[in-house]
Amino acid sequence: MRGLISRIAPRSNACLATGFFATVCLLGLFAVIWALYEPDLSIHRGMKPSQDSVDFRREIAEQLARISKELIAPEREGLGDIVLRLSRIVSRLDPRYELSDEEAIPKEPRNSSLAGDARGTVGALGPGWGGDGRELVCGEHYLGERHGYPFFETGFVAKGGCAGERPLHLVVTILLVLGEDGERDERRLETILNGVKSYNSEMKVLVAAPKVTENMNTLVKNTGNGVLYKYGKASPGEAWNMLARHAATPFVLFARGMTHFHPTHSRLRRQIRVMSGAVVVAGGAARNEEGKWNMGCLQSQMKGYSLRYTRGYHISARDCMICDHLEGPFVARTSLLHTHPFSHVDSKSDISISFLEAVTFADWFLRLKQAGFLTLGCPDVMYYVLGGTGMNRGPINYQATWLWLAVQWQLTAIINPPFSNPLETNSPKSINFSCGEVGLSCKVSKLAKKGYLVPPCCARQVVAALRAFDQFSSSGGGGDPVIQGPDSYTNVLRYELEAGSILGAVKMGSFIPWDIDGDATFESKDFPLYVRGKSWFKERGFYLSSFEDPVPMHKESPETSVKTRGYFCLNTPDIYIEMWGYHNLSMDMDSTPEALSERNDSVANKPWRSLPAPNMPPTRIHLKTLGDSEGVWARVITNPGLYARNRYGPRFLRHAQSWVNLGLGDSWQSYARSAGGWWGGSQCSRTYHHACLVHYPTDGNLNFYDDEGM
Template sequence: MDRMCGGMTLGVDVMDRMCGGMTLGVETSLYILICLGIGSMITLHFFFQYRNPYELRLTPTPQLAESLEKQETIDISSIKANVTNISNIRRQIFDLAVYLKKARLHARGSKTQRALKYASENMDAILRGFGTSFEAVTRRKLYKSSSMCPEYYVDKVYGHLIKNCSYSKRLEEIVTIIRLNYDSPADKEFTRDGYGSKIPVIIGDYSGNVKEKSNIVVKKMASTITEGEALNMLMENVKTTYTLVLRNVTELDWNARIERLVREIEILNVNAIGGSIRNSDNVWSLGCHQRVYRNYTVVFEEGYDESMHDCAFCDHMDGPFLIKTKTLKKIKFDSKLSPMGLYEDFFMRLNTESAVCADSLFDMDFPRRSKVTKEWESFGRKRNLYRLKFSFGLTINFGCDYGYPCQRKKGFVRSPCCIQELADLSYGFMDMCEKEGGSCQLNAGTILGAVKMYDVIPWEADADLNFRCQDFNKLKEGGLKLGSKGIRVGVERISVCSPSAHPAQLGARSKHWHADIWSRDWIEPYEVRAEHRNLTRIPFNGRLLNGMRNPGLFARNMYPEIFLHQQHASEGGVKKVYKFSKCPMKDNHDCIDNYYEDGNIQFHDPVA
């Protein structure tokens, strides 16, 4: 155990600061490598997003804790080991390697990619001490197909051939096709080359042109039935293990290679698998997208991070897909959604990896993605979205002209529309103050947000403003003019302009927010205006508002460590620890613990 633990006793608090919450004992040299490679840079960026499910219960020695408190360099050779469960440490390291693999695959920024590359290399050195390797620990598990005989590669001429086996099933025994027909002529033959002619097919027919056959069941659809509702009706009649959803397919031939999809859905153990697509202009597309849903924004980026067996793993697929029937019937389609967002919503609720195999090809019309916000509105409102983005250039901004929720609950960030309302409240009063010839400035947490975010802090509880007390009456009267903007200004405390008296206080309210507006017998912008005629104006939610002459100095004096993030005292209490509280809903898109306790770029639009 001395060889495994390198003479160290490490605790949760210690390693959270030194090695990102990873508890381990290794030779001194390896310990230094992991602390340098995974330590201060990696774990603050990564570990709080991919939390280790195993609780660490190791206690630091007083010597080690004292050194860390003083931020001193630690002589680890003098630290004695006190590790009671080496198998648990091994499990934690193995799990951490898996999280590193996920982070490395999905990293976009060059700094993050480089740091994770070094961390993975250091982790590989540690794992070799356990008789394994980084790739061995993080390799995906493959399963044996129970329905299709295995493939084997021959050469460049013959490609892949199929081995003989005794357990292969016929497609018609395990697959049912469902599709919708809108305007096909009555004499059009859907299948080509006889491929798939025996597979059971259930068609939702809007045109009235499709005729039933021995393997084809036709369900007549009225024009009022939505696409999602029609698909749900069809799937209820499926009896086979798998369902092939032929989305917008114009014809089906042997290039679909449905046998291949069945084989890979079982080998890769995914819930859904699809193929590439070719449109009516013979343009080919893989149709594989990665998705990020964070902070009221959904981003789809076409491409892949990982592949296996010549299939790319995807969060969303554009083309037809084979899916486990029991999963399809459980998830279903949302019958209330329009075609814009119907499949995006389906795969979001599926919420598991899917795959696209490039050699399976379907002829279909590429999915139409409208540029009209109205057509996406039912999807956007369901997800409470502020913005929807696709990597090919389409961006849908839903705006705030609707009854958006503005819940201020512990453990969540506020919605962009909720933040916009608070910013509008602050701007409305400040603009009125300027027009009335008063002297006002941002204060407290509001100026802090302007300094660190150029905006409202995403977990803000109210707005804070100041005004010169001599302007009390004119601002009280001027506030009456803000009613048309949905802002109500009232007197909350009356006093005289005297350093010894309680300051006068105004209050401003909007639908969901309140602003505390305190009087001061001296307001810097007024003096600056008189002496220098150059007020400091600071960007705030896309506009410029008055701050003090040196906003950064004011914020730093009021809030030590101004760039680190800390929840409002009404939520997190008064504490010195910069750590977000645990979210009541695990992995929800608006959970505050999705974010790191430092940095503002993470609050910009996400990258898939």
């Protein structure tokens, strides 16, 4: 959570009004869907729907559910792409009702403070200008499918001499930050300056370099269109911020990694033209030095302390892809850098400027998405950039490179991160961090009390502890593991998970991500062996404590209590598992008939047993968590699903917070009223955090952690 509070712009009541209006629109959409489906249901009543139609309805329902959650999220500062996504859903149901792109793209977020910057007004052409980009460049029209044959270098043509059009050098300034590649950077600078001069001799190129050389000064003097700035040991983000402060135009081109400026392929007017409303960034594809083309449009998703990047797009607008992140150069509003500047990204390790820059842009685009802005990637725009198999020389410490971002956003995994050389095949698919490295606490009771999901690196402590406990028990008390055979199950220390640990095993296949502890039972006769095994557990990073003998569970009637002997805690560094002594475990007990009318004496007047045959192995469930694929086959109640349903009652598969955080007197009170909703328990104080429980479903087990995260 640390460091994130500063990322949220001040909110106003206008946001609530926007959210209310959008919610009303969503309800209207539900009505449209019902109107479309209801006649079919009446006509085909009784007919079995095809699997395709079932899958289609489920997909639509899932999309609407996701959108509705985003609408009510307190951290939302703008509509972002929500209206566009709703419009596409409407189009799939009935194209007649689809909104146009201009209708679906919302206004800029009300709290963005972009318009009317301190350095200018909405009406004055300068860095604080707040109008639409299409007001400064002429519109375009399409000349037809045959125009431009055979290579189609032309097709969409901008009109000339329209009212309001301004000279392009008054509209956009080019920003270029150089690295530490000496002669290569000087060649880049010369090529770009000459390319821009041949296109528009009055267009300014602001250049930042760690060290300004004599050759650079000469190049700038000869071309007459560049301005040099030295940024020394400052971070790449600080260098970009410095250049943006010196720009005097309403738009800037971030020439990130650019090697050549191509006047036709860069298509600056095209990018400026699509800039209106919530769209504040527009870029294009990139062609590297080996001729490899890359769209560079990425989607980002945070969940369960993981950040995943996916190449591609879900939706488009204005003939551009809506992206969460762009890997290549792009045009942006100058005022955006005044309200949302780049962060100062540093590293204790020796990391190249290009890699620090990749982290800088990743952080910036994440903050733009969080604020409700839109970024467009236009495939017809192409930039010439650095890159190729020879770009990355020597070993690269990827973990050290991305540690800063992981700390700022509290991530234990970054999957498919965007690198400075995006087509590099040797880049890792996932970069993982420990809880300690990113400053995450594993005090699960505190996390649950604050309404946060438990990090998977903390859940691994529980799985590892149960694996050690299973090993100790299977070895008969810390010796060599007992060879499993037909009669071996009577020679080990028997135990079974119970209570919330059984519920987690059945529902999640792991530790419940919002639980506060673990629960298990053991045979009371083995209590002394666990007392003597303290050193064995200590050698493996765990410790046993709180030994009590005896400890009746039901003090009002200890003589009839099943749990009457023995108690201790198995402790990980941060989480404890309560161990309760039983005289008998579930496999020793008689089985209860399903119906009250049935009697348990059907076989030779002998009651049905919990297991149908003697010497059968105990029931086990495989518990695992992200980053621990081995997991443990932990012993559980003979029929764990039956136990979970009978113990927790109706809606036991729906989720609810721990009884402690629900304000219940104890765990024996009913969860049914709270199941299926997070609002009955503890609430996040920072609802924008990706681990806040309100962002997660209250049913199912598929959407809590990224499968490749840690």
